[in-house]
Amino acid sequence: MMSLGPVVFDLVTNLTETESKTASSFAKHEVVGVAPVYESMGDDESTFTLTGVIHPEHFGGLGTLATLEAARAASIPLPLMRGDFTPLGWVLIQGITNQSGYLDHKGVGREVQFTVELIRVGSPGIGMASSILRLFQ
Numbered sequence: 001m002m003s004l005g006p007v008v009f010d011l012v013t014n015l016t017e018t019e020s021k022t023a024s025s026f027a028k029h030e031v032v033g034v035a036p037v038y039e040s041m042g043d044d045e046s047t048f049t050l051t052g053v054i055h056p057e058h059f060g061g062l063g064t065l066a067t068l069e070a071a072r073a074a075s076i077p078l079p080l081m082r083g084d085f086t087p088l089g090w091v092l093i094q095g096i097t098n099q100s101g102y103l104d105h106k107g108v109g110r111e112v113q114f115t116v117e118l119i120r121v122g123s124p125g126i127g128m129a130s131s132i133l134r135l136f137q
Contacts, residue, residue: 001014001015001083002015002018002050002080002081002082002083003079003080003081004050004068004078004079004080004091004116004118005071005076005078005079006067006078007064007067007068009050009052011059012054012059012060012061012064013052013054013061013064013065014052014053014054015050015051015052016051016052016053017049017050017051017052018048018049018050018051019048019049019051020046020047020048020049020088021046021047021048022043022044022046023043023044023045023046024040024041024042024043024044025040025041025042025043025044026038026039026040026041027039027041045119045120046089046119046120047094047117047118047119047120048080048088048091048117048118048119048120049115049116049117049118050115050116050118051113051114051115051116052113052114053111053112053113053114054111054112054114055110055111055112056108056109056110056112057104057108057110061112062108062112065096065098065112065114068093068096068116069096071093072093072094072095072096075092076092077090077091077092077121077123077124078090078091078092078093079091080118089120089121090120090121090122090123090124091118091119091120091121092118092119092121093116093117093118094117094118094119095116095117096114096115096116096117097114097115097117098112098113098114099112099113099114100112101113
């Protein structure tokens with residue numbers, strides 16, 4: 001369905017919804033006697049939101065959330081790719097939200113809903129290569 005760096009969202013880590021937002025930036029120039037003139041400054045921030053659910057008791061998936069959290073904490077840019085192999089660019093994980101329901105006797109949710117907030121960034125420099133590759137181990 002989709003991959004984010006080393007994480008492939010599939011039956012175990014099931015994405016239920018994706019959302020993307022793109023924007024453009026403009027500089028406003030006031031001109032006397034006429035409407036303002038707007039100059040394009042290029043792309044503004046683009047964001048993605050991935051929403052999904054895991055069922056750890058039956059399929060596992062908690063390790064996937066731990067991998068995403070490690071990438072967020074390390075501020076490592078990750079490639080985002082749709083399931084039809086369309087590259088969506090490089091992103092940083094801004095935040096991860098988890099909501100556990102139907103807790104078992106260990107306090108682990110039988111159903112864990114998650115949301116991953118992403119922001120598009122430029123391609124990382126060669127200096128980031130070792131950090132990015134470390135996530136795939």
